[in-house]
Amino acid sequence: MNAATESAVKFDSVLLDWKGAFRLDRLSLPLRSDEDVVALRRHVRERAVGIGLSLVDQTKLITAASELARNTIKYGGGGGAHLDKLADGFRNGVGLVFVDDGPGIPDLDLALRDGYTTGGGLGLGLGGSKRLVDEFDIDTRPGEGTAIAVVKWKR
Amino acid sequence: MERIPILRMGDLLLVTIQVDMHDRLAMTLQDDLTERIVRDSAKGVLIDISALDLVDSFIGRMISNTAAMARVLDAQTVVVGMQPAVAITLVELGLTLHGVKTALNVEKGMALLGKNLN
Numbered sequence: 001m002n003a004a005t006e007s008a009v010k011f012d013s014v015l016l017d018w019k020g021a022f023r024l025d026r027l028s029l030p031l032r033s034d035e036d037v038v039a040l041r042r043h044v045r046e047r048a049v050g051i052g053l054s055l056v057d058q059t060k061l062i063t064a065a066s067e068l069a070r071n072t073i074k075y076g077g078g079g080g081a082h083l084d085k086l087a088d089g090f091r092n093g094v095g096l097v098f099v100d101d102g103p104g105i106p107d108l109d110l111a112l113r114d115g116y117t118t119g120g121g122l123g124l125g126l127g128g129s130k131r132l133v134d135e136f137d138i139d140t141r142p143g144e145g146t147a148i149a150v151v152k153w154k155r
Numbered sequence: 156m157e158r159i160p161i162l163r164m165g166d167l168l169l170v171t172i173q174v175d176m177h178d179r180l181a182m183t184l185q186d187d188l189t190e191r192i193v194r195d196s197a198k199g200v201l202i203d204i205s206a207l208d209l210v211d212s213f214i215g216r217m218i219s220n221t222a223a224m225a226r227v228l229d230a231q232t233v234v235v236g237m238q239p240a241v242a243i244t245l246v247e248l249g250l251t252l253h254g255v256k257t258a259l260n261v262e263k264g265m266a267l268l269g270k271n272l273n
């Protein structure tokens with residue numbers, strides 16, 4: 001996952017100040033295979049339970065993670081994910097960053113629209129994930145890759 | 156290869172998903188089920204997802220596709236046991252499982268398929 005880690009650094013400045021929140025206990029995982037997605041979901045669940053997210057919010061977060069991890073593999077050609085515990089002084093959250101070195105997303109507005117897909121899927125991955133989390137940020141660069149950051153805060 | 160077992164009960168096929176579902180496994184299940192419907196002349200398929208802690212768009216599509224294929228092969232599909240948190244997430248994600256019959260538990264699912272467990 002060296003390449004993916006590098007692109008995370010490249011994208012870091014844009015996405016990852018987490019709006020002033022502290023970032024703790026980063027865990028980085030590779031995303032290359034179906035099994036990696038299963039492992040990621042398990043780790044995300046652990047983190048979500050750890051900060052006391054409700055069962056519904058846990059489920060929303062791991063579902064979003066599953067969609068985004070699949071995109072990283074399918075459209076980004078593989079990459080990695082970073083899991084962070086976030087604290088902004090008032091509340092805790094789980095932050096996830098998905099990074100790949102793929103072709104980038106040419107038309108972001110279109111890609112976020114429900115039902116739009118280039119891969120024969122349902123086209124719910126991006127737009128759907130966005131609805132399932134509290135914060136959603138994309139940095140995509142043609143020919144360089146894509147980084148997507150999401151946060152679920154404990155309510 | 157990893158597989159989800161399919162049990163036969165009369166003219167019904169029963170599937171209980173108890174593992175972390177990944178994409179390849181979902182596709183294998185879809186293929187296995189359609190094959191078994193034909194081979195066993197099954198009239199109904201009951202899929203118990205009470206142990207699944209998430210249904211994302213891929214698993215959702217597998218369920219919809221399986222139900223559609225079963226219908227074409229003259230079998231009905233009922234999905235039972237969806238956890239409330241999963242249902243909430245599914246709808247927010249934008250999945251409606253169009254054309255899929257659901258029931259709260261196995262017993263009610265059986266009734267929907269015209270079978271009485273007693």
